[in-house]
Amino acid sequence: MKLRTKDFDSLLKSELKNKKFKSEYDALSNEFTLAKEIIKLRKKRHLTQKELAEKIGTSQPAIARIESGNYKNLSLSFINRLANALDAEPIIHL
Secondary structure, X not given: OOOOOOOHHHHHHHHOXXXXXXXXXXXXXXXXXXXXXXXXXXXXXXXXXXXXXXXXXXXXHHHHHHHHOOOOOOOHHHHHHHHXXXXXXXXXXX
16 A cells, blocks of 8 residues: 655645635744754754754753744743754844
8 A cells, every 4th residue: 555645835735725824824824934943954954853952951851842843831931942054044024
């Protein structure tokens, strides 16, 4: 039996047609955007979650929570430490 798989973009496009899903997704878009950017930069720098955590003085599970979008109350100081470790510059919009 062969399993059929969908890539993330195709699945997301399909799910966004559901109004309730879209509303919830839009409400979390900032968190997901930050998570995707951190993952992208970490992989570009060839760092594991553990290596990134060690560079900024936190735990691997903390990095995993950030990358999942499941985090609360990230401080500007923490975001700056992440950015420095990833050789990036944080830009904050209000």
